[in-house]
Every structure is written in structure tokens, then in C-alpha cells.
Amino acid sequence: MINSQLAAIRQDYLLASLTEEDTFDDPILQFQKWFQEAVNAGIDDVNALALATVDAHHKPHNRIVLLKGIEQEQFVFFTNYNSHKGNDIASNPNVALTFYWVELQRQIRIEGIATKLTVEASEAYFHSRPIESQLGAWASHQSEVLHHRHDLEKRFELLQKEYDGKKIPCPPHWGGYQVLPSVIEFWQGRASRMHDRIFYSKEIDSNWKRVRLNP
Numbered sequence: 001m002i003n004s005q006l007a008a009i010r011q012d013y014l015l016a017s018l019t020e021e022d023t024f025d026d027p028i029l030q031f032q033k034w035f036q037e038a039v040n041a042g043i044d045d046v047n048a049l050a051l052a053t054v055d056a057h058h059k060p061h062n063r064i065v066l067l068k069g070i071e072q073e074q075f076v077f078f079t080n081y082n083s084h085k086g087n088d089i090a091s092n093p094n095v096a097l098t099f100y101w102v103e104l105q106r107q108i109r110i111e112g113i114a115t116k117l118t119v120e121a122s123e124a125y126f127h128s129r130p131i132e133s134q135l136g137a138w139a140s141h142q143s144e145v146l147h148h149r150h151d152l153e154k155r156f157e158l159l160q161k162e163y164d165g166k167k168i169p170c171p172p173h174w175g176g177y178q179v180l181p182s183v184i185e186f187w188q189g190r191a192s193r194m195h196d197r198i199f200y201s202k203e204i205d206s207n208w209k210r211v212r213l214n215p
């Protein structure tokens with residue numbers, strides 16, 4: 001049943017097109033334009049992206065994180081440095097980011113190198129978060145086995161008491177990564193699977209090269 005349903009699902013993409021002339025020479029500007037359009041379209045979790053990493057055994061892993069800024073042409077997200085993704089990045093800084101905005105029939109793919117944000121930048125963002133999120137960063141040993149949810153809740157409650165009325169320090173194992181892109185691709189769905197793909201790659205001279213790819 002499910003297979004016949006899956007085989008029958010067919011979406012045609014008719015909303016828009018993307019030509020070389022429509023795009024900026026600089027893909028960061030193009031990202032900002034599309035991101036603003038996605039915000040204007042009221043898309044839920046508009047800053048959610050699939051983050052792919054590769055571990056020390058060359059196995060890929062993927063999960064959603066939230067984009068929290070673009071600083072000096074680098075894409076910023078925050079996480080636990082001791083998590084699986086943190087360990088992957090420590091052994092291999094190559095990452096890939098994918099946004100998909102179904103309502104706009106648009107995908108953006110980014111490939112690049114992840115490095116840690118400065119402690120100061122991570123701390124500044126940490127302290128801008130709601131208190132509960134700050135406590136959560138201390139309470140959660142992200143990606144480790146949790147035998148009982150109760151243990152996590154207990155840690156959270158104890159931390160709440162410990163830091164009641166006090167400034168919560170940023171955990172040393174928590175912070176941001178910035179991704180310096182070497183590839184950015186913009187995909188606009190079109191009719192009959194004849195999609196538009198505008199692909200930018202960074203040349204050795206640091207200039208961006210733009211080409212159109214087959215769908």
C-alpha cells in the first residue's frame with residue numbers, strides 16, 4: 001500500500017524560475033535575498049537547515065540545526081561541542097548545509113569548512129537566550145545515552161535552584177560554529193523536472209564562479 005502511494009506522489013513545481021540574470025554575482029547576497037523572501041512568506045522554522053558531517057570513519061551523519069547568523073560571509077549555528085556533530089567536526093571540518101523551503105519550491109545547498117566561534121561570540125549569544133535554554137545547555141549531555149528522562153529533568157531542576165537569580169555561565173562545551181562556504185547552490189523547482197540550478201564555487205583567487213547545472 002505504502003509503496004504504491006509513494007510511487008504515485010508527484011509534485012509539479014510551477015511557482016517561479018531562476019536565471020543567471022536574476023542572481024547576484026555574490027552568492028551571499030543571493031542567499032540573503034532568498035532568505036528574506038522566505039521570511040516574508042511566513043515559512044515555519046525558516047532558519048532550519050540539515051547539517052551533514054562526516055565522522056572519523058568517513059561515515060556521514062545528518063541532523064537539523066538552526067541558522068543563527070551570517071557573520072563575515074560565514075554561516076553560524078550553535079550546539080554542544082561534545083555532541084556527535086561536534087566530534088565529527090573536530091576530526092573533519094568539512095560540512096554541508098541544506099535549506100528546503102517547500103512553500104517557495106526552493107532549496108539552497110552550502111558546502112564549506114566549520115570552525116568554532118570565539119568564546120566571546122558564543123557567550124554573547126548564550127546570554128541572549130531564554131533562561132530555560134541556558135539551563136538546558138547545562139542539563140543536556142547532548143548525544144549521550146540518557147537512561148531515564150527523569151534524570152535530565154532532575155538535573156534541570158537542580159540547576160534552576162543553583163542559578164536562581166544568578167547569571168548562568170556559558171558552558172565550556174557549548175558554543176557556535178561558523179561555516180566558510182566554498183560552494184553555494186540555489187535550486188528553484190520548475191515544471192516537468194526541468195528545474196533551475198545556479199551553482200557558485202569559490203575559485204583559488206577567492207572570486208565566486210557561477211554556472212548553471214543540469215537539473
Ligand SMILES: Cc1cc2nc3c(=O)[nH]c(=O)nc-3n(C[C@H](O)[C@H](O)[C@H](O)COP(=O)(O)O)c2cc1C
Nearest residue numbers: 045048063064065066078079080083084085086143
Ligand atoms: C527544528 C530543529 C532545530 C534544531 N536546532 C538545533 C540547534 O540549533 N542546535 C543543536 O545542537 N541541535 C538542534 N536540533 C537538534 C538536532 O537535530 C540533533 O538532534 C542534536 O543536535 C544532536 O545531534 P548529534 O547527536 O548528531 O550531534 C534541532 C532539531 C530540530 C528538529
